[in-house]
Amino acid sequence: MASSKSAEARLVELGIELPPAHAPAGSYVPVRRVGDFAYVSGQGPLIEGCEEPVTGKVGEALDLDQARRAAYLTGLNVLAALRAEVGSLDRVTGLVKLLGFVNAAPGFVRIPEVINGCSDLMQEVFGEDGRHARSAIGVAELPFDIAVEIELIAAVRD
Amino acid sequence: MASSKSAEARLVELGIELPPAHAPAGSYVPVRRVGDFAYVSGQGPLIEGCEEPVTGKVGEALDLDQARRAAYLTGLNVLAALRAEVGSLDRVTGLVKLLGFVNAAPGFVRIPEVINGCSDLMQEVFGEDGRHARSAIGVAELPFDIAVEIELIAAVRD
Amino acid sequence: MASSKSAEARLVELGIELPPAHAPAGSYVPVRRVGDFAYVSGQGPLIEGCEEPVTGKVGEALDLDQARRAAYLTGLNVLAALRAEVGSLDRVTGLVKLLGFVNAAPGFVRIPEVINGCSDLMQEVFGEDGRHARSAIGVAELPFDIAVEIELIAAVRD
Numbered sequence: 001m002a003s004s005k006s007a008e009a010r011l012v013e014l015g016i017e018l019p020p021a022h023a024p025a026g027s028y029v030p031v032r033r034v035g036d037f038a039y040v041s042g043q044g045p046l047i048e049g050c051e052e053p054v055t056g057k058v059g060e061a062l063d064l065d066q067a068r069r070a071a072y073l074t075g076l077n078v079l080a081a082l083r084a085e086v087g088s089l090d091r092v093t094g095l096v097k098l099l100g101f102v103n104a105a106p107g108f109v110r111i112p113e114v115i116n117g118c119s120d121l122m123q124e125v126f127g128e129d130g131r132h133a134r135s136a137i138g139v140a141e142l143p144f145d146i147a148v149e150i151e152l153i154a155a156v157r158d
Numbered sequence: 159m160a161s162s163k164s165a166e167a168r169l170v171e172l173g174i175e176l177p178p179a180h181a182p183a184g185s186y187v188p189v190r191r192v193g194d195f196a197y198v199s200g201q202g203p204l205i206e207g208c209e210e211p212v213t214g215k216v217g218e219a220l221d222l223d224q225a226r227r228a229a230y231l232t233g234l235n236v237l238a239a240l241r242a243e244v245g246s247l248d249r250v251t252g253l254v255k256l257l258g259f260v261n262a263a264p265g266f267v268r269i270p271e272v273i274n275g276c277s278d279l280m281q282e283v284f285g286e287d288g289r290h291a292r293s294a295i296g297v298a299e300l301p302f303d304i305a306v307e308i309e310l311i312a313a314v315r316d
Numbered sequence: 317m318a319s320s321k322s323a324e325a326r327l328v329e330l331g332i333e334l335p336p337a338h339a340p341a342g343s344y345v346p347v348r349r350v351g352d353f354a355y356v357s358g359q360g361p362l363i364e365g366c367e368e369p370v371t372g373k374v375g376e377a378l379d380l381d382q383a384r385r386a387a388y389l390t391g392l393n394v395l396a397a398l399r400a401e402v403g404s405l406d407r408v409t410g411l412v413k414l415l416g417f418v419n420a421a422p423g424f425v426r427i428p429e430v431i432n433g434c435s436d437l438m439q440e441v442f443g444e445d446g447r448h449a450r451s452a453i454g455v456a457e458l459p460f461d462i463a464v465e466i467e468l469i470a471a472v473r474d
Contacts, residue, residue, distance in 0.1 A: 029291060137358075142296060183428040186447070301426075
């Protein structure tokens, strides 16, 4: 892995174009920066113009592969929010902590594999700096019935 | 918005009298201060002498308006805990991150609107400094069957 | 309480031998250290060779005592992960924030009592420095159907 490459350079190399950053879904801000940290609000897999299935219960409406893909799309929105706040992903000095929520159908417990769709993306984009602590749980309901919601703490510099 | 006013002054202006801070519900402390940050433990909507409905599933026992009101009451308890720890809300230099849990009935997905009951309060009390990152999810069960639980990270000074 | 004792000395005194640290269950690291903080990824109650019941719904497959015990075992894994990262628990200067998830059967709301199994352990091991903020919720599903998952933020020094 080209760990000397910048995150923005890796995005180009991976052929990834980030979607526009979302407006928040309520009375909060997409990213709150404090000191060297950026707290990214919970993001979902909805992307304008993208027709992949991203709502419904995982294990019922979506299978594991579709859910992992929804976590990947959620990761794109996390990156878009982060870039909109700090200007460039090259100002991200490291990821810290990710918290992943899966809209789980009763009995669906392959939760880590779903959230890997986002974690794997982060490691592809940030390399060694993309290492992060993580918790992942299956929840009863998510806003707008999205399949996945993910929040992130990142370390950033000016 | 009178952003030059202090948080305590705004509380008076809004006619809000905070309830007494709760004892914790287990082997933890209501607020843990470390460096410039105060971590407020998950608070609920129970307020002594207040008879509003604050337990039960949102979407069944409580409707959206009642749940939003429960999130507002939870916000009062968050503020009470914070003030009890740091002495005055005027020592809060900014909010950072809010995590909201809704005791959701099956199919209830208007989760952001519920948690806005707390986020809106925070912005009324802290003005521009009240901006915060947020995640909000619907959970299977909450302690004591409360309708809403909310935790907060705030930035504080001596 | 012998608050002048070190955490490692207290572990010995309590007759606790920590299990080996787990490999992570996905594309993340068990602990992420940043500045003076260590973020411990969500841990579960699975311990090699230990045959206690640690999977299933709390309130159905496990009763309160068994679930509290699962939270205790989870706490051992949290400590093992932390020690593996920082070398010795004596480098932990204080606990900050614990987030506890209970795999709750419908109607099971004694969530704080379950998570006390972990919080009580932390206070026994770290004494006054073990005080922490906490949130605890009941979730729909957890990875591998574990009964409890807990993540922690700790303050550490070199």
